[in-house]
Amino acid sequence: MWKRRLLCFGFLLFLLAAGFAMLAATAPKDRINRQTSELIHPRMTVEHVEAILGVPPGDYRTGEVEYERAGPDAARDFTELDNVIFDMDFIAGKRRLRIENWDGNEGRLWVCFDQSDLVVTSSFVPGKLKSPGILDRIHRWLGW
Numbered sequence: 001m002w003k004r005r006l007l008c009f010g011f012l013l014f015l016l017a018a019g020f021a022m023l024a025a026t027a028p029k030d031r032i033n034r035q036t037s038e039l040i041h042p043r044m045t046v047e048h049v050e051a052i053l054g055v056p057p058g059d060y061r062t063g064e065v066e067y068e069r070a071g072p073d074a075a076r077d078f079t080e081l082d083n084v085i086f087d088m089d090f091i092a093g094k095r096r097l098r099i100e101n102w103d104g105n106e107g108r109l110w111v112c113f114d115q116s117d118l119v120v121t122s123s124f125v126p127g128k129l130k131s132p133g134i135l136d137r138i139h140r141w142l143g144w
Contacts, residue, residue, distance in 0.1 A: 032060060032104025037124035044119040049111055057100035065105060065127040105129045
């Protein structure tokens, strides 16, 4: 009888460990949010930006994200990006720029790089996951 209980206990422990491993494996690996976007400064390299964010440019959303369209941060962030894009040297073709973006569940980060692959400016647009799935809810609850 005690062997059967021990076997059941071991099986339940295995299921718990497997569930925890699954949650850990599906946890977001990116750090695309307002706090990390504030760590990005002009003259940083692409590699440095990727090290801060934890991932290369791309889409890391786990569902549909609704972005803020207005607010004090949105106006400030896009004014800086507009100043670079509407610079006369850029318009005249004397200056080449490349814009990369990182999309995450907490927002979208735009980073403008010059021809030397150094940051010129960056802009973060906050967002919110519209309908998080069960795994996202568990990740947030666990603080991942």
